Amino acid sequence: MRVQGYVIHTRPFQDNKVLLDVLTQEQGLIRAVWRRNTKEARVTPGSFLLHELELSGRGELKTARSVEPLESAASLQGNGLYSAFYLHELLERLVPTNLPVEPLFILYQWVIVNLRQGVPIAPLLRRFEVGLFDELGMGINLSCTARGEVLRSTQLYQFHGKFGLRPYLGDQPKVRPMIYLDGATAKGYTAGLWSNRSVLSMAKELHRAWLDAALGGRELKSRDLLPAAEFAGERLWQVPVFRFEESIK
Template identity: 70%
Template structure:
């Protein structure tokens, strides 16, 4: 079977073999074995390049019969490279194997192409995370309250992992929320306004907690490579607060 895809991860296996994880358009995330000949003993398929791959085998572990790059891309460096490593790790950790996810594949392709062009990283990562959440069935609803009520721009809300958005009226919550935010930021997030500084700041905090929950609290190694800064604004009951007025 011929597929198109990207190399997500490689590691030594046996003798002249390596294990290769591919993210493909046709099959999703696939675990494979690649045998290298003597001339290719130290060569591995390049990351961040679209490949055409011929696969064999009916089991969970496929065999790569041939793999050929379909493009020559510029090398990612610095934070762009570290961001790509981060995306690869969350794909590896969260995406089921052998499940076609074409929309997520296209989103990954879009991400890599934009990282090559030096586009601002934060909006790219937040948009990819949203696509991942949707594919995993854990999408974040910021378009309305947990009861389906429309958002009020100046109302402060508390956002819970299980309950979604609930209006906050000043009492200490019985269940600690992930964040507090006003209705204007919530609506801008739902509308995909990724040039908005308030939306990006809120989404970074929210998505980190959302991923931690999906990972069962396990640490992402690639996070140590990326710039990390805790919320420096106001807090309620030690929970970050995001209000649009603070970003004007």
């Protein structure tokens, strides 16, 4: 069986063998054992490159008979490299093996290409997170209230992981929400307005909380490599508040 994929993690195995975790277009995330020959004693398949793999085996752990790059090596550096590590850690932690996720494969490929070209990183990461959530059935719905009501742009809402959006009426909530945001910001998020500073800032805070819940409190090591800053904006009951601002051109 031949598949195309990106190697997202490697680790030593027995003798000259290496365990590969590969995001494939055909079968999603798969795990395979690859035996290096004597001349390749210290060689492992390059990250962020599309490979063609010849696989065998009926179980969950495949045997990689061959691993051949389909494109020339292209390096990532600095925050672009750390961002790619972050994508890999998300895939490793959250995506089940042998689950076809072709839209996520295509999205990953798109992000890697844009990271190589030096495109602003934050919008790429937020877009990837949205695609990951949707593909795993854990998407965030900011298109309407929990009761299905149309959002009003100037109304302030509270967002709860279990209950969705609820209008904020001025009282202290019994259950602390993840964030507060106005209807215009929620609409911008749903429309994918990643060029808007308010939408992008809100998405970063919300996705972080969403991921923390999905990971059950397990730390993402790659976060330590990326620039981090405490939210310094408006807060309500110690919870971040996001209000839509038109982007300055």
